[in-house]
Each structure stands twice: as structure tokens, then as C-alpha cells.
Amino acid sequence: MSYNPYDNVLATVENAAKILGYAKDEYEVVKYPERELKVNIPVKMDDGSIRVFEGFRVQHSTARGPAKGGIRFHQNVNKDEVKALSAWMTFKCATADIPYGGGKGGIIVNPSELSSGELERLTRRFAKEIAPIIGPDKDIPAPDVGTNAELMGWFLDSYNTVTSSHSPAVVTGKPLCLGGSKGRNEATGRGIMFNTMYLLEKHNIDIHDATIAIQGMGNVGSQSARLLHEAGAKIVAVSDVSGGAFNPNGLNISAICAYLAEKKGNTLAGYNEEGLVRISNEELLESDVTVLIPAALENQINADNADKIRAKMIVEGANGPTTVEADEILEKKGIPVVPDILANSGGVVVSYFEWVQNKQGYYWEEDEVNEKLRAKMYSAFNAVYDMAKEKNVSMRTGAYLISLKRVVEAEKARGI
Ligand code: GLU
Numbered sequence: 001m002s003y004n005p006y007d008n009v010l011a012t013v014e015n016a017a018k019i020l021g022y023a024k025d026e027y028e029v030v031k032y033p034e035r036e037l038k039v040n041i042p043v044k045m046d047d048g049s050i051r052v053f054e055g056f057r058v059q060h061s062t063a064r065g066p067a068k069g070g071i072r073f074h075q076n077v078n079k080d081e082v083k084a085l086s087a088w089m090t091f092k093c094a095t096a097d098i099p100y101g102g103g104k105g106g107i108i109v110n111p112s113e114l115s116s117g118e119l120e121r122l123t124r125r126f127a128k129e130i131a132p133i134i135g136p137d138k139d140i141p142a143p144d145v146g147t148n149a150e151l152m153g154w155f156l157d158s159y160n161t162v163t164s165s166h167s168p169a170v171v172t173g174k175p176l177c178l179g180g181s182k183g184r185n186e187a188t189g190r191g192i193m194f195n196t197m198y199l200l201e202k203h204n205i206d207i208h209d210a211t212i213a214i215q216g217m218g219n220v221g222s223q224s225a226r227l228l229h230e231a232g233a234k235i236v237a238v239s240d241v242s243g244g245a246f247n248p249n250g251l252n253i254s255a256i257c258a259y260l261a262e263k264k265g266n267t268l269a270g271y272n273e274e275g276l277v278r279i280s281n282e283e284l285l286e287s288d289v290t291v292l293i294p295a296a297l298e299n300q301i302n303a304d305n306a307d308k309i310r311a312k313m314i315v316e317g318a319n320g321p322t323t324v325e326a327d328e329i330l331e332k333k334g335i336p337v338v339p340d341i342l343a344n345s346g347g348v349v350v351s352y353f354e355w356v357q358n359k360q361g362y363y364w365e366e367d368e369v370n371e372k373l374r375a376k377m378y379s380a381f382n383a384v385y386d387m388a389k390e391k392n393v394s395m396r397t398g399a400y401l402i403s404l405k406r407v408v409e410a411e412k413a414r415g416i
Contacts, residue, residue: 003323005084005298011324013087016400019391020408027408029416030090033083034067035059039129041107043122046115053122055107057130059139060086063410066137067103068093068348070144070173071126071155073119074297077106081298085144088319089348092341094403096380098352103139105130111146112265123151127158134159136169136359142351143173145218145297149185153178169358172351181354183369184347188317189223190370191346193231194377195338196224196291196315202385203313203336211289213237213311215244215281216296217268220317220344222257224293229253233291237284242269244284246277286310294321301326309335316340331394339396341403342384349376 010031017027041053056079059067069089072082082104090102107126111119133139143152152174159170168179176182183190200210210233214221217240225235234250240260245251245268252273259271285292285300288310294300295317301309306326314330315338316322322330322337330337350373357363364372388398 003299003302004080005320006080006087008320008324009084009087012396012400013404016397016404019393019397019401020405022408026412027404029411030061030404030407033058033060033086034062035133036079036083037130037133038079039126041122041125041129043118043125045118053107053109055105055126055129056082057103057105057133057139057141058082058086059101059103059133061090061101061407062139063407063414064094064101065099066101066135067139068100068142068351069102069104070142071105071107071147071151072144073107073109073111073146075108075110076297077108082106084298085319088341090407091400091403092345092348094406095341095384095399096345096349096376097406098349100140100348100352103141104144105141106144109146119151120154123154124158127155128162131159131162134170135163136167136355140169140351140355141171142348143219148219149173149175149180152180169355172354173347174354179354179358181350181357181369182364182366183373184350184354185219186223186227187350187373188220188344188347189225189227190373191349191377192220192224192293192295192315192317192343193227194346194374195343195381196228196233196293197231198378198381198385199313199315199336199338200291205290208232210234210291211236212291212293213284213287213289214293214295214317215239215284215300216294216318217256217260218295220347221293221295222260224295224317225253226257236289237279237287238268239279239281239284240268242267244268244279244281245271246279246284246287247273247275249275251276291315293317296321299323301330303329306330307333309333311335314338316343319344327394327396337394337396338381339384339394339399342380342395342399345380346373346377349373
């Protein structure tokens with residue numbers, strides 16, 4: 001079955017537009033990305049050969065501010081995925097009420113197969129190729145799946161070189177020494193922790209009684225695991241590309257994170273601890289826990305497995321992990337879902353703080369960043385939760401009612 005994530009976006013937007021009572025013309029423009037750029041990126045590989053990689057940068061909307069969103073390095077990247085991811089960024093920034101539109105970039109590459117030098121050359125050439133359409137007030141990239149602060153440092157340097165400028169605000173999620181923000185690396189996980197805690201509170205569940213399963217141990221999954229563990233929850237299952245690990249007594253999250261970070265190529269398959277049971281990725285998704293956090297890729301909870309989900313609630317760490325069909329099944333089963341555009345918005349919220357600090361040339365302490373993030377997450381969560389209650393819809397629809405309205409209002413105020 002071929003699955004186009006952009007269809008997922010359109011279905012969600014149509015649904016929200018209908019509830020808001022919009023006529024077709026009022027939201028027509030939101031259905032199309034403003035700009036889609038495809039680039040071919042030649043790289044000299046370590047063995048002297050030349051490989052040409054395909055990359056994309058899509059700007060879905062700049063109605064509320066410059067486009068904003070990460071760059072993904074993954075072998076399954078394609079234009080429709082980048083389009084969907086860019087639209088989700090528009091609605092994510094609008095839900096959090098930060099002054100950005102949405103964008104996303106991606107390169108079709110498996111970064112684990114490239115040396116550090118090859119990755120650097122790929123990143124630098126990509127920065128050069130998309131430089132004409134990005135900039136601190138045009139479109140601001142950041143890390144996503146398969147990219148990190150180190151790559152953002154190379155990206156920044158190449159952009160500054162080709163534009164003969166010093167503009168730290170052209171990219172966020174960069175190293176601290178280049179103008180990165182304290183707290184940015186943990187921000188997505190911290191936002192997920194806040195959203196999970198708020199949802200548990202609404203259901204009168206003490207965090208110390210909650211068990212959690214997390215799919216994906218990249219930046220988002222591992223930081224969420226660490227922070228939720230510190231907050232008192234029991235992380236009983238985690239997974240990565242190599243499969244899953246389950247421990248009914250709670251996994252030793254700091255030992256797992258330390259092992260995975262130890263060297264490139266380490267996966268859960270090589271980790272062991274007392275009481276650990278190996279499970280499949282499917283088993284992880286279907287495990288009987290209080291909270292399931294899909295923090296990997298799109299389309300993980302779909303029509304095939306939604307019915308088998310046993311978690312009491314879901315907090316979406318990944319972008320687009322639940323299909324439209326699965327959403328309906330979960331709603332019928334009464335499983336609340338904190339949607340991606342709210343749950344994982346902590347990353348882009350602190351990206352915004354980073355950009356503000358770059359523009360001011362004045363840097364904040366970590367406590368200040370974390371407190372400002374908490375306040376943003378608290379108001380965004382409650383606005384979405386209350387909207388969902390008021391209209392008797394899912395939290396996803398609630399988030400789209402709020403964000404679509406903000407985007408359409410800005411579009412209207414501008415005119416065509
Ligand atoms: N890639 C992250 C996301 O999907 C962060 C984007 C950003 O900070 O611009 O939200």
C-alpha cells in the first residue's frame with residue numbers, strides 16, 4: 001500500500017475547515033506549499049568517487065512569519081514526505097503561537113553509511129544549493145531525523161561563507177559556541193515530558209504510577225525517556241532500528257542512553273541488563289502501558305495495528321506517526337492522543353528562543369529557557385485540550401481548529 005503523508009495533512013485540514021465553517025476559497029491556499037525546491041548535491045566520497053544525492057526544501061507557508069523547520073537525512077525521504085512535514089511545521093508553529101510559517105528539508109541518504117567527512121561535504125553543498133531561498137528572515141532550518149547540532153554548525157558556516165555574512169539566526173539547533181541556545185538539545189523531549197504530565201494530570205494518574213513505552217531512541221526518544229524517568233515515570237519499553245527492549249521493572253534509561261551514545265553504530269541489540277526481554281517493534285507499539293510515545297517516523301500507527309493498541313494514551317513524539325484511519329479507530333477506542341503538532345513542539349519553541357537570542361545578541365540561562373518553554377507548553381496544551389472538550393473533538397482536531405484559524409487569518413489579512 002503506498003501511503004502519501006500529504007494526503008494525511010489534507011484530510012486533517014479539510015476536517016478542521018469544515019468544523020470552522022470555512023468556505024472553500026477561505027482555506028484553499030493552505031492546501032498547497034508556497035515553494036518546493038529540489039536540488040542535486042554532488043559529493044566527493046572518501047574513495048574518490050562522485051555521488052549525487054537528491055535533496056529538497058519545501059516552504060509550506062510564510063503567512064505568519066519566515067518558514068521554519070528541520071532538515072532530515074534518511075534513505076526514505078521523498079518530496080511528498082517533505083511537503084507533509086513542512087505543512088505540519090506551519091500548524092505546529094501556529095499551535096504554539098510562535099511567529100513562523102512552516103518549512104522542511106530532506107536529503108535521500110542513509111547517514112550511518114557515510115563517514116563524518118562525507119556528511120560534512122554533503123551538508124555544506126546542500127547549504128550552498130538552498131542558500132538562495134533561506135535566511136534568518138526567510139526560512140530557518142534546524143535538526144530533524146538523522147541530523148544534529150554538529151551538522152547545523154557546518155550548515156551555518158557554509159551559508160555564512162556563500163552570503164559573506166555573519167548570521168547565526170539562519171539556523172537553529174546549532175552548537176552553543178556558534179550561538180545555539182541552552183536547553184535546545186533536550187527541548188523536544190522536555191516538551192513531550194510536559195505534555196505527558198499534563199495529560200496524566202487530566203486523567204488523575206500520578207506520574208509515579210505511569211508506565212511508558214517509547215518507539216525510537218534518537219534525540220527525541222532518548223531525551224523524552226530520560227526526562228520522564230527523572231520525573232518519576234517507569235519506562236518499561238524502548239526500541240530502535242534493531243528492535244525493542246522490555247523490562248517490567250523499568251529499564252535503566254541512563255545506562256541505555258550512555259551505551260547508545262558511546263559509539264556510532266551502537267544499537268539496543270548490543271545492550272543488556274537484568275530482567276530485559278527482547279521484543280519486536282510491533283510488540284512495543286502494542287504493549288500494555290499507560291502512555292505510548294511513538295518517537296520515530298510517520299505511519300507507525302495505522303489501520304493495520306490501531307485496533308491492537310493497548311496503551312491508555314498516546315503522546316506523539318514523531319511527526320505524523322498516526323494515519324487518519326488509525327486516528328478514527330483510536331478515537332472510537334477512547335484513547336486520547338496528544339498530537340504531534342502540540343506534543344513535539346518543544347523543539348521548535350526553543351528554536352524560536354534561540355533565534356530571538358541570536359537577533360538580540362543576548363543569551364539566556366538554561367533555567368530561563370526551560371521555564372519559558374514550560375509556560376508555552378502549558379498554555380498550548382490547555383488551549384488545545386479546552387478546544388477539544390468544547391467542540392467534542394479529538395485533541396488533534398482541537399489543535400488544527402486553533403492553528404488553521406491563525407494561519408487563515410494571516411492569509412486573509414495579507415490578501416492574495
Ligand atoms: N525538526 C523539529 C520538528 O520537527 C524541529 C524544527 C525546528 O526547530 O525548526 O519540529
